[in-house]
Amino acid sequence: MNYKKAIALVTAASLLAGCGGSNGSNGGKELKEGDTVKIGFIGPLTGPTSSYGIPVKNSIELAIEDYNNSADAKYKIELLAEDTQGKGEGANTAYNKLVGEGIVGIVGPVITAEGLAVGSASERNLTPIVSSSTSGDSVTLMGDKTTTRKNYFRTCSNDSMGGNTIAKAVGNGTVKVSKVAILTNSDSDYSEGCTESFIKQAQADNVQIVVQDKYPETQKDFKTYIEKVMTSGADAVYIPDYYEIISTMVKQFRDAGYKGTFLGTDGWDGVLSVKDVDKSIFYDCYYTNTFDDRADAVVKYVDAYKAKFNSETNMFGTMAYDATFVLIKAIESAESSDPEAIIAALEKTNYDGITGHFEFDAQHNPTKDLVVKTIKDGQYSYLD
Amino acid sequence: MGFITQIMNGLSTGGMYALVAIGYTMVYGIAKMINFAHGEFIMVGAYIAYVFTTMLKMPIFVSVIASIIGCALLGVITEKVAYKPLRGSGSLSVLITAIGVSYLLQNLFLILFGSAARTFPTYMKSGTLNIFGIRITYISLLSLCLTLVCTGILLFFINKTRLGKAMRAVSEDRGAAELMGINVNNTISLTFAIGSGLGAIAGIIYGMSYSLINPYLGAMLGIKAFIAAVLGGIGNIQGAMVGGLIIGVAEAFTIAYISSTFSDAVVFGILIFILLVKPAGLFGKNVREKV
CATH class of the missing domain: 3.40.50.2300 (Response regulator)
Incomplete structure (x- = not known):
């Protein structure tokens, strides 16, 4: 009833x-x-x-x-x-x-x-x-x-543009790395989408992908992942995710002695504004962004x-x-x-x-080109 | 050497789970209730340390002490205000109250500090120790050592001191203990103080290891530590420690050698398995119900 x-x-x-x-x-x-x-x-x-x-x-x-x-x-x-x-x-x-x-x-x-x-x-x-x-x-x-x-x-x-742009930068040698490890947030459509488009472009450009792993949203401890990445000999880690989780991941990577490059997408923007973040850990980071904030x-x-x-x-x-x-x-x-x-x-x-x-294209996405932003010595910078 | 490094990784995470699990287990052993707000006590501990070091610019030592005392007080006050009035009523009401306290604290800190994460101050040199290719971060090492030391002190306290004896007596039979002149209220308060104080230490280790703290940090940590406590046999301190370490290693191994997407599934699978096979936990006693 x-x-x-x-x-x-x-x-x-x-x-x-x-x-x-x-x-x-x-x-x-x-x-x-x-x-x-x-x-x-x-x-x-x-x-x-x-x-x-x-x-x-x-x-x-x-x-x-x-x-x-x-x-x-x-x-x-x-x-x-x-x-x-x-x-x-x-x-x-x-x-x-x-x-x-x-x-x-x-x-x-x-x-x-x-x-x-x-x-x-x-x-x-x-x-x-x-x-x-x-x-x-x-x-x-x-x-x-x-x-x-x-x-x-x-x-x-959209997610395809982000992953695609950063993979191209690796493929054409703008970002000089040879072996890429990929870590994806398995609970985020954004992260999955950016990973998919990255891999597609990387394969077309013959970029070597040595590790591909996923972490759940609730994961806070990345020691195990870091060990996997470090034993694989990867000289770059691609993490398409948002800046808060990025700041803890980069910190744990650097604490564990990883000195390589980080690749990311526009979710990275703002990583230096996380409250009281230790900026010295941010070097050799490259990510895409939709605009130039200068x-x-x-x-x-x-x-x-x-x-x-x-x-x-x-x-x-x-x-x-x-x-x-x-x-x-x-x-x-x-x-x-x-x-x-x-x-x-x-x-x-x-x-x-x-x-x-x-301007909008047929799928209502902006027709803007993305820029590749870098972080050097704890400061945002651009690849011009 | 990757294998041993992964064991160490698991043990250090497990150490943190163990510290939290001990808090659960002590409170259960003595107050016979599961304090589901315990995860939030850890969050509060981390925030107190953050406020003292980053905002008030206090030295590290002062911040750590403040965090431990603050958490202990929070535990005692919570018990007096929220749980004590319900002593004697059904365990379900206490459980629901505990969940209520947990939401209250979470949202209180959300209002006070916002949902954006804060960076925890650096209390020690970051870096790794490299022994024969086994990589261990200093923080992991500290976390493991602190767990062992805290458990050691706690066991000594409970087994060798008068107050510890009182605790064991209350845990065994509250009514009889009261008849023997033990102040049950004070003993329960003390238990909450110690459990929450250990939570503060876990919170600080959490902040140091992962550098970011937010008002939600206690939720998942609390659940995993609770599983560790059940695995070890709830009410048993050595059990909680062993349970924490097992959960930590199981998690690390799943991520390293099976699939990272299964890590939570394995942890919860352990809970289901232990409840089916040995509901009293690894170190738990089977207490016969007297009619």
Whole structure:
């Protein structure tokens, strides 16, 4: 009896949610100058991944403030932010709530898992989404992994681009190493994706891969892995993962006496900003990045962020600043809150942000080239 | 030589598990409850050391002492506030309370310090000792030595001192011990203090070995140490130490020679196996239930 009731309730709830959504998406109206436009943010503001989500939300706020204060602002943008705790279910709840509140588009989500969770619902409602960090290849794609999701755009590189770029740098001798060991986070789609694309390119370039191993997300102790890598004689270790785990891994590698090179992807960016990190262990590190943070505009943003929030931003935040403008510009050129018009405008994006020039390809990935960044003597640097 | 290096790696991780497992086992032996917040005590210990060294710029010695005392106090206060009122009620209520305390501490530190990891200060020279091709980091060596020394001191304390005798008496029969004039409340407090103090040491070793600390660090460590305690026979201190070392070595060997993706599976498999085959654990006594 109870069971049936529960099913009935769930069905009713999902029907209601569906209704709310489709009403929202059909209710597009023309926007006049000076109108207030609501955009949403979904991402982790609490929980273990909140260190990624909070800078994103803050940067969106900063971007909106900069836009609203600018002389040629057409509309007044308002932000509605919802916490997901970094979980897929949380992302769905947050998304449905925002749709109910009448947002015209979303900047976010932050984590690939969230992106995958809201993917099909947001496509049904045609909610325009611009994400600055969900890098999983499949996030912008439908279930068949080939058709592009109509409404989902991202301003960061996808996992294939990251692994591919760093493998090429090894293949063409820009980074001089001969034997590569690969360590992959088996619980991270990001890490798996970057590994796959790295191996593909490395095999094409005849780069020798001597160790290939996986570690679970919960792994804190890497002594055993390090011993394997060191006995294999590898002179480079490729670890595509995010900066916190990287900082503990590099530390353990250096403690164990490993003197070789580290290769990574854009998840590495920010590794020197981990609180009180020992910078002396970071030398001979090469990783890809989506933007060059020496640019004046980026420096200006970083300072403004620090002044407003009294904390350091990271690469997620920097990317989110641009993503916010990409969405706002699309709303401006659509001159309407009609999702289809905004999506059409997003497809024609041609915007110069602080991190570079943005256009989208057929799969809604940015057409930007990646840069290879290095860390020398505990300082970021570039391969120019 | 890779083989022996892997054994050493396993033993040093196991040493840390053992320190935590001893905390579980002592509390179980005397208070007859599983303190699932014990993993969080370790996290608190690591954070106290971090705050004293990095934020207050205190010398290492002061920070370590502060961490041990802080954790011991936390253990005693937790027992007084959360567990003591439930003494005598069902073991399930105590267990749920312990889980509640664990969430409380985790989220408290999440609010205080944020979810971003902090880098633990360097307390000792990093580097490796190389003996005939066997590579051991100094920190691993320290972790193993500390475990052995702490277990030694603890065993001496429990078997040779008056307070230790009181503890054993309370563990055997709380009612009878009380009748003999032993202050049961103080004895339980002391147990929590010692167990949590050892947790602080484990927290510091954790910070030194992995350099990063976050409010979630106690969760997995706590679970693995709990398995170690069950493996050794919960309530038995030597058992907890041996159990910790076995779990550490099993984990290292799985990663090194089978597949790293199975390492957690093997550890939990050991738990299932031991519960099926020898539920009292390796060193556990089979206590007959008197009717």
